[in-house]
Amino acid sequence: MFRLQSLGTEYRALIIGNSGALGKAFCEHLRNDPGCAGVTELGRSTTPAVDLEDPTSIAAAAQSLAHQAPYQLIVLTSGLLHRQGVQPEKSLAAIEPEALQAVFQVNALGPALVLRDFLPLLDRKGAMAVLSARVGSIGDNRLGGWYAYRASKAALNMLVKTAAIELARQSPHARLLSLHPGTVQSALSLPFRGAAAARPASQAAMELLSVIDRSLPADSGGFFSYNGERIEW
Numbered sequence: 519m520f521r522l523q524s525l526g527t528e529y530r531a532l533i534i535g536n537s538g539a540l541g542k543a544f545c546e547h548l549r550n551d552p553g554c555a556g557v558t559e560l561g562r563s564t565t566p567a568v569d570l571e572d573p574t575s576i577a578a579a580a581q582s583l584a585h586q587a588p589y590q591l592i593v594l595t596s597g598l599l600h601r602q603g604v605q606p607e608k609s610l611a612a613i614e615p616e617a618l619q620a621v622f623q624v625n626a627l628g629p630a631l632v633l634r635d636f637l638p639l640l641d642r643k644g645a646m647a648v649l650s651a652r653v654g655s656i657g658d659n660r661l662g663g664w665y666a667y668r669a670s671k672a673a674l675n676m677l678v679k680t681a682a683i684e685l686a687r688q689s690p691h692a693r694l695l696s697l698h699p700g701t702v703q704s705a706l707s708l709p710f711r712g713a714a715a716a717r718p719a720s721q722a723a724m725e726l727l728s729v730i731d732r733s734l735p736a737d738s739g740g741f742f743s744y745n746g747e748r749i750e751w
């Protein structure tokens with residue numbers, strides 16, 4: 519039976535981005551963990567709502583949940599690669615200012631506000647994780663393309679690393695991680711998977727929960743793959 523070990527008995531979890539493939543899978547695993555005393559889900563359709571393109575919604579949601587703090591686990595599972603009017607760019611010439619702004623807003627600027635408003639709700643010995651992507655690794659960029667998505671995830675990784683340094687001063691036993699889920703079956707990856715073997719979201723979420731569970735405070739600020747390996751910046 520799946521059971522997180524590192525967050526104590528009766529830990530409480532908060533998932534931001536509950537409607538996506540990975541977000542739903544995280545919620546399901548946590549609800550089935552006998553050690554989890556409760557899962558709070560947030561997304562654009564919950565009450566309160568969190569819309570990463572509406573900064574006031576982020577602050578208001580955190581404020582309305584503050585009385586339930588601390589949470590021992592917080593995971594931000596939302597992200598944007600494509601939608602109507604937003605497509606990953608194959609070349610510099612394809613960069614569109616509105617799409618660039620939307621992708622940065624959802625993948626980096628909104629998450630910066632989530633870190634600002636939700637890290638204070640994290641237990642001093644708790645863990646917070648943010649879903650990033652390997653294509654946000656600058657050192658690992660061999661194929662090019664996908665300017666907005668790559669750059670926004672690289673920015674996200676820097677925000678996480680920087681926030682982890684600040685977090686460690688107040689809560690040296692807490693963990694804040696950037697995680698790469700691998701290629702996962704979801705609406706986000708569907709048009710771009712090609713021949714790549716995409717894993718079910720349930721499997722990926724389980725593997726990521728295991729990475730979180732095995733992480734140490736010394737790992738805080740790091741960028742890790744679903745198999746636990748550290749990814750170069």
Ligand SMILES: NC(=O)c1ccc[n+]([C@@H]2O[C@H](COP(=O)([O-])OP(=O)(O)OC[C@H]3O[C@@H](n4cnc5c(N)ncnc54)[C@H](OP(=O)(O)O)[C@@H]3O)[C@@H](O)[C@H]2O)c1
Binds near residue numbers: 561595596652698
């Ligand atoms: N799938 C992969 O292969 C893969 C690979 C590497 C990294 N990732 C990362 O993993 C994370 C989850 O991806 P997924 O595959 O589960 O994608 P998904 O099924 O498409 O889910 C995307 C989630 O992001 C939310 N979202 C989008 N725009 C938002 C906004 N403005 N405000 C609040 N929430 C918003 C969606 O909410 P709505 O339902 O309200 O639209 C949904 O919950 C993302 O960060 C992604 O970059 C995925």
